[in-house]
Amino acid sequence: MEFYSYWRSSAAYRVRIALAFKGMAADMQYVHLLKDGGQQRLSAYKSLNPSQLVPTLVDGDLTLNQSLAILEYLEIKQPQPALLPADLQLALKVRAVTLDIACDIHPLNNLRVLQYLTGPLQLSEQQKLHWIQHWLQQGFQALELRLSHQAGNCCFGDMVTWADLCLIPQIYNALRFGLDMSPYPTLWRVYQYCQTLPAFIAAAPEQQPDAQ
Numbered sequence: 001m002e003f004y005s006y007w008r009s010s011a012a013y014r015v016r017i018a019l020a021f022k023g024m025a026a027d028m029q030y031v032h033l034l035k036d037g038g039q040q041r042l043s044a045y046k047s048l049n050p051s052q053l054v055p056t057l058v059d060g061d062l063t064l065n066q067s068l069a070i071l072e073y074l075e076i077k078q079p080q081p082a083l084l085p086a087d088l089q090l091a092l093k094v095r096a097v098t099l100d101i102a103c104d105i106h107p108l109n110n111l112r113v114l115q116y117l118t119g120p121l122q123l124s125e126q127q128k129l130h131w132i133q134h135w136l137q138q139g140f141q142a143l144e145l146r147l148s149h150q151a152g153n154c155c156f157g158d159m160v161t162w163a164d165l166c167l168i169p170q171i172y173n174a175l176r177f178g179l180d181m182s183p184y185p186t187l188w189r190v191y192q193y194c195q196t197l198p199a200f201i202a203a204a205p206e207q208q209p210d211a212q
């Protein structure tokens with residue numbers, strides 16, 4: 001398998017955690033989102049992923065974008081150790097949390113959106129930061145309420161699931177932008193716990209060879 005990653009991409013970070021957790025090897029390919037005007041825009045990468053986003057996974061004939069689809073592929077290819085609960089209702093709730101993060105939080109603060117705010121829309125850095133923190137706060141408030149009753153060490157009891165794979169990179173991103181995490185004690189507790197697990201440590205942005 002080849003995996004196209006960027007150290008600070010929270011979508012790539014989700015998949016790196018899954019690869020490490022399942023002990024699956026991948027040939028890492030690095031796409032620098034800022035260098036050369038954004039290497040994701042170079043034609044070689046664009047032909048692999050017309051969305052010009054990371055991550056992309058290539059496994060034989062299969063070229064797959066979207067981190068959640070890639071997580072699903074890895075789960076099918078190597079079911080153990082599982083990252084989804086066996087209980088159907090719980091597994092669906094895990095999926096809903098992944099969508100809360102991947103659809104409703106992360107895209108609003110993604111690089112291309114921020115570049116559009118400060119480029120064509122001419123927002124100041126301070127206005128950009130306000131935008132970022134506003135959407136993080138909205139998303140995290142809902143997640144805190146949703147998870148406070150069911151979280152243990154992880155979002156769903158003590159089992160590491162896709163929800164944690166999405167949450168921890170999103171909190172990493174929030175910390176980058178100076179978000180105060182004190183209103184979200186459950187999310188913060190899960191973050192602290194997951195940071196002690198080997199798969200999360202190995203997948204962390206600062207551990208990647210393309211980190212600078």
Ligand SMILES: O=C(O)/C=C\C(=O)CC(=O)CC(=O)O
Pocket residue numbers: 008009010011033034109110111112173
């Ligand atoms: O400033 C940079 O290093 C460029 C890009 C990113 O971090 C990736 C993102 O767009 C944020 C994210 O995925 O959470």
